[in-house]
Amino acid sequence: MKKFKVCLSTGFAIMLASYQSHASTLKLSVSDNLSKLEQLYLQLHQAPELSLHEEKTGKILAKELSQLGFKVSTNVGGFGVVGIYKNGNGPTVMIRTDTDGLPITEQTGKPYASKVTTLDQHNNKVGVMHGCGHDIHMTSFIGTAEQLVKAKESWQGTLMMVAQPAEEVGAGAKAMLKEGLYSQFAKPDHVLGLHVSASVEAGKVAIAPGYALANVDSVDILVKGKGGHGAYPHKTIDPVVIAARLVLALQTINSREVSPLKPSVITVGSIHGGSKHNIISNEVKLQLTLRSYDRAVRNQQISAIKRISKGIALSTGLPEDLYPKVHVHEEESIPSTFNDPKLAVNVQQFIEQELGSEKVEKSDPVMAGEDFGLYGRTDENIPITIFWLGGVNPEQHKRSKKTGESLPSLHSSKFAPDYPLAIETGVRAMTASALGLFNQTKT
Structure with a gap:
């Protein structure tokens, strides 16, 4: 028994050292992959699909996860995608992204602006845009999956990547849960998500323990x-x-x-x-x-x-x-999102270790809604936490604070996040959070 404990302790020490080594080089690793992620972002941004119609988007994400070695299931709860990566014994961490666009004609003036049009449910021609940052969410989602697979020697457990459709109409989480997300695929120990903020400076994140959304x-x-x-x-x-x-x-x-x-x-x-x-x-x-x-x-x-x-x-x-x-x-109808206080504090600490405490802010609850909250309201009572990912260009943010100039909000036709910095920060923050959760139960 004593020999077994020594071996177990030694094994954990090696894994912890590997985790700490990867954490110290995560910024460099993400930076090396950023060009590829930016191309993925532009692809997603220029091809948005309305809620309940995210077929092509789902295929793109499924392909990315399959290439990383995930066991992938498609058409879950509509055009949802679930990727499972088993990496030994340990906790199950679920990371969720939303995938749908909005019926908005983009007016950002960017060279990569969406020019997509389609017919809405009333047969009216409408523009389609990722005006709520779901393109940033999906890109950070894939970037995080890449980093965690790359760092598989530094953690043990099951990584559950969930690409959820129809968030904007409050239908996607309900549909995926109804189809047995937790029973047919894996029951997570923790559920994580992020959402772009149109008021927080890019390069930073903000988190609200307790009530976060309405x-x-x-x-x-x-x-x-x-x-x-x-x-x-x-x-x-x-x-x-x-x-x-x-x-x-x-x-x-x-x-x-x-x-x-x-x-x-x-x-x-x-x-x-x-x-x-x-x-x-x-x-x-x-x-x-x-x-x-x-x-x-x-x-x-x-x-x-x-x-x-x-x-x-x-x-x-x-x-x-x-x-x-x-x-x-x-x-x-969707319920309020309640960030599990203990999980939120842990996530905040993991992100601070990666980005620095000056890059992490405390967020006030907002009256916007998100169906992410449903993942924590099942009979399993799983702790969930979603954090805000800064999307505003730092210079634009500084100018707004100085002059009082209003910033384009989420769902605005002129919302254009600082996507390179936001994606880099999102991948680093989410990867650090997952690594911390995979390893904290062994300390």
């Missing part, structure tokens, strides 16, 4: 009335007026019903009704987005919207069959 719900309200001539409003029940009252009343949910200590956003993003100046229509359509962190707040928002809609209709004298119809798009 619950997201889409809600439609069909407001009905009794239409007629605009000259005789007293003979109608005007749905435009009802809708106007409703838009204002909904804001009292946040200001007077939800605790001020609980984040809550209710935004009416679209209002449509009527056809002509002098016609009072029969209906008006509202589209809302709801944001929160706490599930109870989310449920409170929806309950209050239904109650207030009914109450305003009742006050106008509408019959019950004409009360507003409130429809919650449950199929698009």
Whole structure:
């Protein structure tokens, strides 16, 4: 037994030394491979595909993983890809990227700008762009896989690479999990992800232990009335007026019903009704987005919207069959992303060791949403952490802070990240995180 312990200790010491040696040369290794990764980025950037249509993108990623020696499965949960690399006994670390583009016509003026157009679900011609940084995510994903395979002597365990489709419509993670991501392929001990930031300087990362991103719900309200001539409003029940009252009343949910200590956003993003100046229509359509962190707040928002809609209709004298119809798009609903505090602290430390503590910032939670949070909400209760990867050119970032000039946001037609620096940082940060997790259980 004593001899066995000595051998085990010696073996671990050798592996740890190998890990430390690789960590010290990771920057150089990534730099040597950066030209190839930049070409992959440009390929992905110039060929974006909308959510649920990522067939060619999935094939590109599957080919890259196959060439690295992964056992690859395609068409998982749509056009999702799962790559498994077994490297002895140890923990399973899952790294996830999203793959879909957005219906945006790119206006960055870059020579590599996307010129792709397609027909959307309503048969309208739209431009397609990676306006949320998924091209950076995928490139960093492949770069990380390359570095970890290259460093396989310095870690043991199973590396699980998951390329997830349909993030922008909240469908991809649900579909992959429903198809048995954890049961059919591997059950991870840790799940990692990154997301480009349009406010953090390239070369840096930011991380938020605890809540990082919000619950997201889409809600439609069909407001009905009794239409007629605009000259005789007293003979109608005007749905435009009802809708106007409703838009204002909904804001009292946040200001007077939800605790001020609980984040809550209710935004009416679209209002449509009527056809002509002098016609009072029969209906008006509202589209809302709801944001929160706490599930109870989310449920409170929806309950209050239904109650207030009914109450305003009742006050106008509408019959019950004409009360507003409130429809919650449950199929698009995604939960908040909660970064496991212990995992987030560990990841932060691993990244600081690689990049330097001055390159790692603490991030505040944001009200944007990400279906990454679903990976931590299964029965397996697996710890997850996603961190922000800086995408803003350092000089542009410095100028913005000095002058107050606004920066193009995610989902903007003018969003153009500093991709060489962002990719290099993303690969180094994610590789260091995975190496740390593979080896920490043995210390």
